[in-house]
Amino acid sequence: MKPIYRLILLIFLVQSPIIYADDYVLGHGYNSGSWNISGYATTELNLPHQRAANFTVNDFSIFIHGRVNRYINPFFEGEYANQTLWLEGAGVLSSGAGQFVLERLYNDSYFTDSVFLRAGKMLTPVGEWNLIHAAPLVATTIRPLTTYLNFSEFTSGGSLNYVAEHHSLLPSVILYYQPSEELLPKTLASSPYRYKNVSGLQLVYARDLDWRVGFSMQHSEVINRHEHQNLFSWDGRYDFDSFALEMQASYNRIVGNPKIRQRNDEWGGYLQLTVPVIDDWSLIGRGETFTARDAKSSQQNAVFAVNYRPNAALVWKLEYLFVKGATTNLNEGVYGSFGVMF
Amino acid sequence: MKNHTLLILVIMSLLSDVALATGNSMVIIANASVTINHLSLDEIKDIYLLHNRQWSDSSPIIVVNRPSNTQIRSRFEQQVLGIETKKYALHLEKMHYQGTTLPVIQESTQAVIAFVKNVPGAIAYIEGLPNNSQIKVLMELK
Numbered sequence: 001m002k003p004i005y006r007l008i009l010l011i012f013l014v015q016s017p018i019i020y021a022d023d024y025v026l027g028h029g030y031n032s033g034s035w036n037i038s039g040y041a042t043t044e045l046n047l048p049h050q051r052a053a054n055f056t057v058n059d060f061s062i063f064i065h066g067r068v069n070r071y072i073n074p075f076f077e078g079e080y081a082n083q084t085l086w087l088e089g090a091g092v093l094s095s096g097a098g099q100f101v102l103e104r105l106y107n108d109s110y111f112t113d114s115v116f117l118r119a120g121k122m123l124t125p126v127g128e129w130n131l132i133h134a135a136p137l138v139a140t141t142i143r144p145l146t147t148y149l150n151f152s153e154f155t156s157g158g159s160l161n162y163v164a165e166h167h168s169l170l171p172s173v174i175l176y177y178q179p180s181e182e183l184l185p186k187t188l189a190s191s192p193y194r195y196k197n198v199s200g201l202q203l204v205y206a207r208d209l210d211w212r213v214g215f216s217m218q219h220s221e222v223i224n225r226h227e228h229q230n231l232f233s234w235d236g237r238y239d240f241d242s243f244a245l246e247m248q249a250s251y252n253r254i255v256g257n258p259k260i261r262q263r264n265d266e267w268g269g270y271l272q273l274t275v276p277v278i279d280d281w282s283l284i285g286r287g288e289t290f291t292a293r294d295a296k297s298s299q300q301n302a303v304f305a306v307n308y309r310p311n312a313a314l315v316w317k318l319e320y321l322f323v324k325g326a327t328t329n330l331n332e333g334v335y336g337s338f339g340v341m342f
Numbered sequence: 343m344k345n346h347t348l349l350i351l352v353i354m355s356l357l358s359d360v361a362l363a364t365g366n367s368m369v370i371i372a373n374a375s376v377t378i379n380h381l382s383l384d385e386i387k388d389i390y391l392l393h394n395r396q397w398s399d400s401s402p403i404i405v406v407n408r409p410s411n412t413q414i415r416s417r418f419e420q421q422v423l424g425i426e427t428k429k430y431a432l433h434l435e436k437m438h439y440q441g442t443t444l445p446v447i448q449e450s451t452q453a454v455i456a457f458v459k460n461v462p463g464a465i466a467y468i469e470g471l472p473n474n475s476q477i478k479v480l481m482e483l484k
Contacts, residue, residue, distance in 0.1 A: 025409070039406055239429070313435055
């Protein structure tokens, strides 16, 4: 081994504050020294009315997290997505390969215990769903349009984060900026807008795990449409007993190149209620309306789902999606999935 | 003979750590390197919800938990966190996905005490008072 590599290895080992290993716990990943490797996998059986039924591995994700010292705390998440295993009318493994996606690659540097700088590719802080969008962590297989459709889901740049203390009157704050284009974006087929010059702010008030109120705003350029947009989003969650009520609403003002769209104002919102039934079973009901910039009319959709979650890291979901109005990304039908964090 | 003596000393050392770690009171313990001597319930809650990840001297907090099916963890969740088990477990999964290091799981009281004794910045909960100079008690809950 070259002396310089030996030196780097030595510095790395010395900087690692603790070397320990504990027993493996499902969903907690595997620890080795100051590093943790984990991931999640989701398979979906989709039976939409007006499209071919399919059985798909819609995420096999690995994430690696290091906690080296105050200034070096790297995080990587890469996933293999959208691998159709069976497609109605085409058969098994007949519709090509899935895609490799770089979801996150960043480093956190702590200035104090509550202020840190994140640099790299990260999930954009708009609402709560986008930050925890892994299938085993969210209530339904179908994701509300409001939580991803009209803003940059990923930011490749930097963010300054302030984490508010418990019971503080101050909110947690994130300020972020992406000067150029997204690092290794998804294909245009799965993510049709390309953003640059993205800047934004998120404010979050939260009390334990009982309630959360968030406000997000984002300015961006949609470079492949020659548009500029200003998005404002509000989200909230309220847990009472074992019930959970959550919502997100957004308004987006679009300027530039008006001929390519139906309207300059885009808006949407959803309201979701989770009701525990027995033991590990719960029922979910959600209603959403979304008016997309390119659609002539709004879309209303409603999801009724049943979840079986025998472990926090593992969930089975079955749901029916009703759709009325414009067909914006969602198709009426039955959807089922199995998700596990490992 | 030498080996036997060493083994007996190790066993005695372990037993002396846990000899007083019995009884009904729950105590919050930390490694002796931790510079503070007391934590409020809110501060403990903040640490176990993984909202606070550094001690006041900026050294990392190493949170120790017991497995989710143990009686003492249920008692801790109820008495200190005031959060039901499933909700806390899902919260930890969400924090983990967001890049936060999760608590280290230790299977027994002896393992918890040994871990806290040896790892700077470690914090844990046990039943009964520990008998070890490398461990400090930050709070006692009846």
